[in-house]
Amino acid sequence: MTEDRGPAKKPPMRDVLAEAAFALFMERGFERTTVDDIVASAGVGRRSFFRYFPSKEDAVFPDHERCLADMTAFLEAAGEGDPVEAVCDAARLVLRMYAEKPEFSVQRYGLTREVPGLRTYELSVVRRYERTMAGYLERRWAGAPDAALRAEVIAASVVAAHNNGLRSWLRSGGRGDAGAEVDRALELVRAVWGSAAERPPAPAAEDEVIVMIAPKGAPMWRVVQRVEAALDEERGTTER
Amino acid sequence: MTEDRGPAKKPPMRDVLAEAAFALFMERGFERTTVDDIVASAGVGRRSFFRYFPSKEDAVFPDHERCLADMTAFLEAAGEGDPVEAVCDAARLVLRMYAEKPEFSVQRYGLTREVPGLRTYELSVVRRYERTMAGYLERRWAGAPDAALRAEVIAASVVAAHNNGLRSWLRSGGRGDAGAEVDRALELVRAVWGSAAERPPAPAAEDEVIVMIAPKGAPMWRVVQRVEAALDEERGTTER
Incomplete structure (x- = not known):
């Protein structure tokens, strides 16, 4: 266009x-x-x-086409890092678009909730973001077992987390830090899926192990957070 | 109606x-x-x-209203078990609706891919299933930190996994076992989030621990699967 x-x-x-x-x-x-x-x-x-x-x-949504194009370009240029981190960052492009015009975004949020046709339109746009992210993840994991499944589940998680943070900010009338809301939400996804991706194989030899101790009643996502934290710590001390 | x-x-x-x-x-x-x-x-x-x-x-989608009502009733009647398992089972109600009429479902899938208005309609329906599941999870976790966020992310994951399995089956022309495709897809979600829910606190005392050893390069979802498997084994031998 x-x-x-x-x-x-x-x-x-x-x-x-x-x-x-x-x-x-x-x-x-x-x-x-x-x-x-x-x-x-x-x-x-x-x-x-x-x-x-x-x-x-x-x-009503004049910036989504540009933002979709930006997201595609951003992901095409993404390097060899964690692909889940990359899609979280891609989601932040959408947030930035909303946060650039707080008053407009908040008013539009009200309008969208009142007009079913706008809600449907928005669902289609959200779906396009989700497919853009899933397509990227699937390409990054090409050949891996369940690449498409993992890509779709993780893209859906990222979108849901992003939208949860965005909605909190919109409901607050656009006050406060939109970025912080979304970061907090995306952190849940990153903690669970971030390394599900492909932890760069170089640093640790295949037979090096992590030993993790956690209370038996701990929820799984807490367990994951601890494993992640332990790995990050290890890396910080031994590899940097 | x-x-x-x-x-x-x-x-x-x-x-x-x-x-x-x-x-x-x-x-x-x-x-x-x-x-x-x-x-x-x-x-x-x-x-x-x-x-x-x-x-x-x-x-074109004459059964979704009934299925949405069935899902709501199913979740209302769900007991005290793992809420994530409950929403996975709720998703299987949707699959069953498709699998009951394989030929119709496959033909409609073709039709839906050709008509943008039908795709949009379907997105709206899918969103209603997702919100039904998220609402249930949020009620089950009422008062817990990040209840709404976790509920939305997990409901989105369940929907994405379900749709991945369903789509595989539809693309195969409705041949093969739709249930098996969807079970395999949902297993990925359950492995990661199943216990994120609320592991019933009774069996293990707060200070009982699990010790888990995994290769350092293992992807996080494999780690989670192992922790899960270890917990299930423990439970099998000590609590049943």
Whole structure:
């Protein structure tokens, strides 16, 4: 999609349209606002709208296409590190998009909860992020047993964790640290799945072992956190 | 929703309509089939259709509402066992619905992949299953730290694993054992999260410990599987 950013002083037409559309959606409601209303408010022709947005729904979420493209590029450029860390970082790109415009994001969250068509639209977008992440993980694990299964389960976990953190922040009215909420949520996924990925084989010989002692009643995710912590500690002292 | 099952010999009107609709969708395509075509084929009036189905999309998935109700009832009746096991079993209710009608399920899978509106519809339904499971988990863990976060991440994992197994089966043309595919997929989730839930505190005193030895390079999910296996073994010998 090409974007006519126009001369330096004028805001891009695409932004003008998205802003005009959103103002009307908030004022009159999404259903009661027509594309004709939007183009009249923005002072352009009807065809201009469809040049930038395939549908009215797309104008509510003007940044997702860019963010999806950014995520794809980010993952294509990701190095040889832990792939689960990479998809967690990829999810943070989505958060950043929301956090850049707190007021808009919070208002849109309210609008989306009221309009079933927008919720459905959002589900489709979320699904595209999830598939982008799963595709990356599967490529990284190509040939490994259950690569597709693990990729899909982990991508779904990352998306769910991200959305939990994002929603907390949106519900708080966009106050507080969105990044901290999402980091905390993603940490749960990383603790469980982070090394499920492919711990770089170099540092430890195959027959080196970890010995872990934990209370029998401990929940499994705590056990995992302890193993992880122990491994990190070991690495810190012996390999750095 | 009340269902007029009619006299014993005649198939229920709802089924007649769904079958007529599906036959037309396969023959002419989803978009090109109107509700008028469907009611003409079924030999009933237009209002009968909307009495049973809010939209054309709903007629493609006639069993999800019942399955969602079954899942809710199943989880309400679930006992004090591992909540993660309970949601895995709840997911199997969805599988059973697909596996009951292999030919229909496989044909519909093809149709759904061709019609974006049906894919979106399906995403919404899947989301409702996910929320049903997450709601149950959150209630079971009420008051525990991160209850909502864990509930959402695990419900998303269960759904992703279930769908991976279901899709394998659908892609194979509905041949083979759908249950086995899904069991294998859910096992990955159960191994990692099953005890993350709330291992019943009774059997082991707080200060009893498990000692686990694993290769340092082992992926975390293998470590978890071993811890799980060790715990199960212990329980088998000491508590049963």
